[in-house]
Amino acid sequence: MTTQDNNLSRRDFLKLGIGALSALAVLEMSGVSLFFMQPRTLEGEFGGIVNAGPVDSFPAGSVVEFPDGRFFLIHAPDGGFLAVYSRCTHLGCTISWEADKNHFFCPCHASSFSATGDVQNPPAPRALDLFAITITDGQVLVDTGRITQRDRFTTDQLTYA
Ligand code: FES
Structure with a gap:
């Protein structure tokens, strides 16, 4: 070599x-x-599908908070369901449900929203955002990965069992 x-x-x-x-x-x-x-989200956590529970456990006219899922589940008096994001549409503060006033309230700039998420008091520019709902085997499933923005409430946004 x-x-x-x-x-x-x-x-x-x-x-x-x-x-x-x-x-x-x-x-x-x-x-x-x-x-x-x-994917960073797991089932049952924010960003994934949250099983809110059986349809029967939500009386018509009720509003129930799911803090981990960051939404309120509204069971409208006519039987339809809405899941509204607990984030104010103004600058994103967390809203709360005030049952005695029958509205959602944002502590940051005092916006308020009706029981279906419509703006009652600005500066919030539009209704609360919605999460998609499906009802499977009597369970209310809320997809917190699918957010829909809307100007106002319309009855076609309700999901029925
Ligand atoms: S962030 Fe809610 S009113 Fe401003």
Whole structure:
């Protein structure tokens, strides 16, 4: 074996090593990318589907808060369901339900919303956002990953069992 052969094989070895390290780096980056692309929400948590419970457990005319899901479930007097996001449509403060006044209230700038989420008192520019509801096997399922903005309440937004 000549000196030139040794140099060539050393160069080839370095090329091979650099190639292997590059391939390893690409694999690591792919793995990290896949990890970060995984959905971050689990069933039952905000961003996923929350099982609010059996239809029968919500009397018509009731409003029930689900703090972990960040919504209020409204069972309208006619039997339809609405799930409103507990985030004010003005600047995003958390609203509360004031049963004695039959409205939602935002403590930040005093917007209020009716029992169906319509603006009663600005500065909120539009009705409370909605989450999609499906009723399956008598259970009210609220998809907190699907938010619908609306100007005002209309009866076609209600979901029936
Ligand atoms: S954030 Fe609710 S009124 Fe301003």
